[in-house]
Amino acid sequence: MATEATGIDPSSQSGPAGPVPRRPTRPGTIRRILPYTARHRRRLALLLTLSAVNAVAVSASPLILKLVVDDGIVPGRVGLTIALCLATVGLAAVDALAEYLQARLSGKIGEGLIYDLRTSVFDQVQRQPLAFFARTQTGSLVSRLNTDVIGAQQAVTSLLSQSVGTLLTMVFVLVSMFWLSWPIALAALLMIPCVLVPARFAGRRLQRLTRVLMQHNADLGSTLNERFNVSGALLTKLYGRPEAESAAFAERAGVIRDVAVRARALSRLLSVTGSLLTSLTIALVFGLGGVLVIHGSLRIGTLVAMVTLLMALYGPLNQLTNMQSMALTALVSFERVFEVLDLEPAIADRPGATALGIVATAKNPGNPGTAGSAGAAPEIEFDRVSFRYPSPAETSLVSLEGVAGRGAEREPTGPVLTELSFIAPAGRLTALVGPSGGGKTTITQLVPRLYEATSGAVLVGGRDVRDLTSTSLHAAVGVVTQDAHLFHDTIRANLAYACPEASEGDIIEACETAHIWDLVRSLPDGLDTVVGDQGHRLSGGERQRISLVRLLLKSPPVVVLDEATAHLDSESEAAIQEALKTALAGRTSLVIAHRLSTVRDADQILVVDRGRIRERGTHEQLLAADDLYAELHRAQFDRRPAVR
Structure with missing residues (x-):
């Protein structure tokens, strides 16, 4: 649409981010x-x-x-x-x-x-x-x-x-x-x-x-x-x-x-x-x-x-x-x-922030549970944590014209978590289950401080994450998300991103543990195969297994899995679950799962609903309580065949 035909001054037109500003260059440039x-x-x-x-x-x-x-x-x-x-x-x-x-x-x-x-x-x-x-x-x-x-x-x-x-x-x-x-x-x-x-x-x-x-x-x-x-x-x-x-x-x-x-x-x-x-x-x-x-x-x-x-x-x-x-x-x-x-990061290291002092245990992906004292798994504690997603002003976008997504200023800013408290014991597996939108993913994002708690404190190893350097905190936490992202690069480069010093033997061993090596070996270029934009040359399940290999190579003391087996078929999921038992041994783990069968052996299950912990306990205890967890379990396992 030509501007001459419409009579619109181009300087007043709106793009996706709103009207284009009409102002002189700022003084001092x-x-x-x-x-x-x-x-x-x-x-x-x-x-x-x-x-x-x-x-x-x-x-x-x-x-x-x-x-x-x-x-x-x-x-x-x-x-x-x-x-x-x-x-x-x-x-x-x-x-x-x-x-x-x-x-x-x-x-x-x-x-x-x-x-x-x-x-x-x-x-x-x-x-x-x-x-x-x-x-x-x-x-x-x-x-x-x-x-x-x-x-x-x-x-x-x-x-x-x-x-x-x-x-x-x-x-x-x-x-x-x-x-x-x-x-x-x-x-x-x-x-x-x-x-x-x-x-x-x-x-x-x-x-x-x-x-x-x-x-x-x-x-x-x-x-x-x-x-x-x-x-x-x-x-x-x-x-x-x-x-x-x-x-x-x-x-x-x-x-x-x-x-x-x-x-x-x-x-x-x-x-x-x-x-x-x-x-x-x-x-x-x-x-x-x-x-x-x-x-x-x-x-x-x-x-x-x-x-x-x-x-x-x-x-x-x-x-x-x-x-x-x-x-x-x-x-x-x-x-x-x-x-x-000029952007000021909304989340930055505080003056005097110190290192966590817990490092990835590395270099034995086949048996990552053999951590020395330097890699001892820490306890994770949420102490009356409340959270709402920050407004554009709190993310510095108000000073950056033209890059805010459409409608960002109208995003809901209500509470996502409210006075939430729990302890994930050191070296144990804590599962987070519950209805979608309850706040499970938000909990896992607060642990590596991808977001800042609005009130309360998130503690790792007894220390407030706000008092830790981001580098040491991120080094101690390994995350696998449901939508595993891969760079447009080779499989080798995507895996080495987590552990640049890993040898080819380490990579192969981790691939075998994640049941992906047979596929990688069958590719014409093996580990040097380019996975394409966002890894779309691989299936969803294959991308997830590649992301699991990255986790095995990093071998962190804290592991976060957000529906990490969602794209796997039943046979592959069973194999990966066995691999995860080894991978998670001795590590503090937070696992989000909608399929309850994958977390029934968890040391602790937290049922998260509307930003609060509604129930907590083991699989058997929660079934006996006959509350939300039992309802979710019946919805998945007690279905009867439809009458034809």
Whole structure:
């Protein structure tokens, strides 16, 4: 849908995250860029020197040309004419070398600056809590970390190679023009505002269009990210909506097209205006200077030099207008990146946080229960824990425009857990069962502190998780979720992610324990088989077994299983249950299960309902109590065949 047809200003259109903001660049953005250049001081000094050399060469060439005409050609002095021409060639060579070295230096500085910025942003995003990623549009965030960073890099590289040299060239050229003929120089100088005023007006509009374009491109990136992964493509095909998807994509792409056309037209208008005014000024100088030459008050060589200098002046002046648009683009890009850097993680290590002191027992995946004292399993305690999911303001999304998912600000913030208390004994298996939505998964996410308890305390080994370093806590807890995620990489790389130092023998032994080695060995590339996007080249059950292998390799003292056998058939589940008995031996385990047959041998079963512990006990005790657990058990096992 073209914006011209609708009459809608693109800057006021809404994307998935809401209206695109219309505001100027935040003050202080330039000041924040400067520290990133500190480590490139020497290169910047050399770049400044080369820019000065280039400016001198540009302004000196017309002066030599004046001498060629007035002192060489007009008097008929052949030797001097040839010598001065050779000097002009030498200056041109110096100018070319200086420009080449400038380009190399500016490239190194620009790329180095963006490398520092990009790594800082990546580290900052890594520190964000799980709630941040649950509400963030991945495509919009990636756009900031990739497209915006690249846009800033390109603009900075161009600005570094042009800005200093352009300004110095203008200064030297103006000085030379006033030295040759101040009346003509003054007349030419009075024309400069005719170039700068329109450029300033158009530049503001161009800055706003640039921001709008970046936001719409980020929204489009989110759409592509959602539709082009395996799950999104499957949903589109199953519900038969390719035409609707194409129409929606075409509409969004049309908005981007229209905004981009306006931006390019405005940028071209700046260039055309500069060229037109340059031609008018040259005509003015030729007219005024020609009259002075005719009356004998100006030499012909001086007029030629003035025109040449004028062309040398308006070249940088036109570049200055282009640099204005580049600078505005860079500022917008940097500002969007700085918004990410300004995020304060809602969950971070407290000052004085200490390590848990419990490490993964590693390296015997076949018999992981043989832990030494360093890997002794800790007790887990929930002490009157209440929890509600944080609002966007608590996840820093209010300061990050354009990446919050649609409707994130309207998510329910009511209590998920209420005054919940229990103890998972060290080295024992505690099962969490109950109706869906009761808070079981939330409990397991509070243990590794993926979320922060609203009140109360979660203790691991008798210590509040808020007093522990996140690195040591995550190292001690191993998690297998129902929807096991695999990277688009080889099986070997996905497994080594949990334990980089694991040998091939360790990996094979863990695969055999998880009953997946026969499959891996049968693949053409074995462990080096690429599993595809999110691991979709494997079945759901195979992905779960791969994730179990990761757990075996990590061999942590605390294990969390969230429906870890949900995608397995009965035969595979029975085999994996036997493997899990070995894997969980001697470890503190929290296991979520809807199939009660998988947890009947648990040391303790907690029935979670509406954020509270409704029942607790062993399988036999809970059946005897004849409450919710017994109802769930009867629903699964006491069904009678339907009468035909």
